[in-house]
């Protein structure tokens with residue numbers, strides 16, 4: 001049984017759509033509201049003990065522009081599964097998986113830092129690679145390659161110092 | 163090395179013979195005992211280590227006493243790619259170094275951002291601190307940095323510590339302010355900000 005079959009045996013959400021994938025890992029899309037439940041089922045009933053990565057893809061100008069992806073790994077069954085969902089809007093958000101896998105905290109922080117996706121329930125969701133106080137999300141498609149107002153932060157530091 | 167001939171600062175006549183001799187003595191001491199603060203931020207840091215090691219041996223120029231506390235250093239060598247995340251820490255290190263202090267920007271990354279013309283990289287450390295000597299190269303050979311060190315020594319020889327002391331003691335010192343006033347390169351900054359805020363990518367320029 002591969003990961004998808006195990007998920008269906010354990011009870012998959014109604015919104016699940018199977019996606020094509022180029023490696024032999026199973027790949028599914030679910031509605032944003034069902035993600036947490038799906039991840040929980042995968043962890044508890046399907047043997048997916050670790051999360052390899054959490055990331056996002058900006059698919060603008062599509063309607064729900066952010067595609068968030070979780071890749072899970074099962075050491076026991078030696079296979080992988082990718083769960084994706086689509087969110088949009090000005091403040092895209094999805095439930096955090098940090099209480100399922102504490103190790104996902106940094107990946108969610110990076111995802112927040114680069115795309116501005118809020119992971120509800122994440123304690124300490126703040127900037128990881130960009131400085132604190134930076135207003136933009138660099139991996140969004142509308143962000144210019146060379147950055148925006150790069151020295152504004154520096155001028156603020158100068159003000160607070162003197 | 164080792165000459166006590168007074169530097170020609172143009173003010174030696176009014177400052178007097180004694181002051182110029184004192185300048186020469188202080189400068190001689192300073193230039194031959196630079197204590198570098200090695201700020202190895204990425205690949206250039208490896209060349210910096212090679213420079214301090216026995217093969218290139220900057221002890222020959224009196225600059226081998228690398229200290230990892232900014233309080234004990236007077237030469238900041240920024241060796242590597244400075245990101246905006248690191249910029250505030252770097253500026254804090256610079257502010258913590260006691261006066262007098264000098265800065266060498268080692269490598270194209272710290273001189274100008276180098277090949278990383280990107281949102282996360284500071285486009286030259288001179289955006290956040292005053293730089294004395296820039297060293298080109300990716301990475302520069304240790305000899306090039308030693309050359310920068312010698313150029314810095316020549317620069318120190320021409321300074322006038324007595325005049326500077328007189329200037330500083332004539333001005334009241336405000337608590338909490340840095341006595342060193344940097345003049346940021348506003349022209350460059352305004353250009354960059356203007357370019358992005360007006361949505362003009364500079365294609366038609």
Ligand code: SF4
Nearest residue numbers: 205206242269271300
């Ligand atoms: S100048 Fe070259 S060697 Fe030095 S930090 Fe930049 S990329 Fe690395």
